[in-house]
Amino acid sequence: MQGIGTDFQELTSYTRKNIGGRGLDWSRKPPVFKRYEAERISLPTPEIEGGTPIWQAMQRRRSFRDFSGSPISLKTLAQLIWATQGGTAVAGDTLFRTVPSAGGLFPIETYLVINRVEGLDPGLYHLFLPEWELEYLSPGNYGRSLAEAALGQGMMDKAAVDFVWTAVIARSAWKYEQRAYRYIYLDAGHICQNLYLACEALELGCCAVGAFFDSEASQLIGVDGKEEPVIYMAAVGKKT
Ligand SMILES: Cc1cc2nc3c(=O)[nH]c(=O)nc-3n(C[C@H](O)[C@H](O)[C@H](O)COP(=O)(O)O)c2cc1C
Structure with missing residues (x-):
């Protein structure tokens, strides 16, 4: 089998011959955070004690798709975002996090489609991490449109919140060039696994979503799909 995937794997391989001479141009390092001009909502301080112990959370974790349609609290949402x-x-301009990231470059941006969270209007939000706040980008029933963009997966509309992760490619490509894509996908995986475990700790349901129409998802979130594509999503909600 040969195709773009196998070509990509081959063409982005490190070899003992090509590994040298990769200097970094620090003057061209892209901004480490994305900030929108939007209404700002402070997130509550996350609770990071208690819940299901980590070993049990790992043992019990399962993808859950049949959400009850009940709301979650803003405090719970803050815990999930923190995870x-x-x-x-x-250290310097790097904010180290609960998740690892290749080169400490953190290319993944978090957008939230809020369907049912107490204290937040339904709509599209973006996480502005340095200030631990949400930027309220646009009101509306994004859940339904996101479900359509996700190949008709209705759980995204029934979820309390959908996490939509994009990647600012330049943040990682500045150092890794085309190999950046490998690391971006890996970064996203770490993030989603933490979300799964946090949901398990809080007895919430969670399901990763990798099946979506790329350009529809990008359009909905308001990113260009090339310099910043949607990489991954997850639906979260109460089980009963
Ligand atoms: C990269 C990735 C993409 C996925 N995409 C979807 C999806 O679009 N829809 C869905 O219902 N489940 C999706 N899943 C969940 C898998 O179906 C699920 O993890 C798998 O069946 C194993 O079940 P478990 O998570 O309950 O252990 C995805 C999981 C991963 C890791």
Whole structure:
């Protein structure tokens, strides 16, 4: 089998011959955060004690798709966001987080489609991490449109919140060039696994979503799909 995937794997391989001489142009390092001019909503301080112990959470974790349609609290949402992107240390312009990232470049941006969260109007939000706040990008029933963009997966409309992860390619490609794509996908996987485990700790349902019409998803979130494509999503909600 030969195709774009196998070509990509081959063409982005490190070899002992091509590994040298990769200097970094620090003057061209892209901004580490994306900020929108939008209404700003402070997130509550996340609760990071208690819940299902980690070993049990790993043992019990399962993809869940049959959400009850009940709301979650803003405090719970903040816990989930913290699990996926919470800042835990600072060094220079790098905010280290609950998740690892290749080269500490953190190319993944978090958008939230809020369907049922107490204290938040339904709509599209973006996480502005340095200030631990949400940017309210646009009101509306995004859940339904997101479900359509996700090949008709109705759970995205029934979920309390959908996480939509994009990648700012330049942030990672600045260092890794085309190999950046490998790391971006890996970064996204780490983020989603933390979300799964946090949901398990809070007895919420969670399901990863990799099946979506790429350009429809990008359009809905308001990203260009090339410099910043949608990479991955997850639906989260109450089980009963
Ligand atoms: C990269 C990725 C993409 C996925 N995409 C979807 C999806 O679009 N829809 C869905 O219902 N489940 C999706 N899943 C969930 C898988 O179906 C699920 O993880 C798998 O069946 C194993 O079941 P478990 O998670 O309950 O252990 C995805 C999982 C991964 C890791």
